[in-house]
Amino acid sequence: MTRSARDLLATIRRELTHEEGANRLVPLVATGRAPLSVVAALAAEQHHVISSDWSSFLALAARATDPRAREYFTGLAQGEGVALARLADLAVACGLVPATLSEHEPTPGCQGYPSYLAWLALNGEPHAVVLALAVNFAAWGAYCATLGKALREHYGFDDRACGFFDFFATPAPEMEDQALAVVQSALDAGQDLTLARRYARMLQDYELMFWNTLADQAG
Incomplete structure (x- = not known):
């Protein structure tokens, strides 16, 4: 049975x-113990x-042959566009100039995630991704x-400044349903999704490395 x-x-x-406790930064921010400079670094790295x-x-999306997978990845890309616009408001609240964010020198520990995702974009099996x-x-x-x-609560940020985090925190059951439909289709077709766990x-x-690299900057 499938x-x-x-x-x-x-x-x-x-x-x-x-x-x-594995994520060492979030508890620091949650209790107001992380300096604003670390939140600013988070915005710049993001x-x-x-x-x-x-x-x-x-x-x-370009590599996927399943139309549903293409639609899923395209939707995620559109979401990144929204997130990037909202990130500017977070940057301003942190005392940064949005136009200069691209000049921030990225930290290797914070950029492992997007680097691996870029590897998956070239080498990963789309359904497993x-x-x-x-x-x-x-x-x-x-x-x-x-x-x-x-x-x-602790830094005095308003809704606009928190819009970046609110965007990702808002449940999107339709996106998960869309992902599940793609995965179920692959399973029904007998495709091997073993690599998905890896x-x-x-x-x-x-x-986790992203968060803890920033936690190290909190002192």
């Missing part, structure tokens, strides 16, 4: 969820991340929800 895409997603998420991921999603991204997005969204709340593990660990 395995359910939803069950497979839940299983991989459960297996790859990091232990509480400028590079989003710019890269936007291109990666478009490349994945869809599943891996669906695994990762849950953790990213939860972190963004915590930061959006904390920046309002892709997801790498994305999860590179994301």
Whole structure:
């Protein structure tokens, strides 16, 4: 019997969820202990991340042969465009000039995630990449929800300044349903999605590296 895409997603998420406390930055921001300079560094690093991921999603859409997968990746690319616009408001709240974000010298530890996603865009099996991204997005969204709340409570940020985090924290069940439809189609066709777990593990660990590289800057 063909395995359910939803069950497979839940299983991989459960297996790859990091232990509480593994992310050292989010608790610092959640309690107001992280300096504003670290939040500013996050915004600057995200400028590079989003710019890269936007291109990666478009490349994945071009490589995918399944129309549903192409639509999924194209939707993600469009979302990066929205996020990049909202990032400018976060930058202003942190005391940065949005026009100069591209001049920020990126940190290797923060850029592992987009670099690996770019590798997946060239080498990954698109259906497996869809599943891996669906695994990762849950953790990213939860972190963004915590930061959006904390920046309002402890740093005096308004809704506009928190719009970047709110965008990713807002549940998007339609996107997950779309991903599950792509994965289920692959499973029904007998495709091997074994690599999805590896892709997801790498994305999860590179994301954790992003957060903890910034935590190291908090002193």
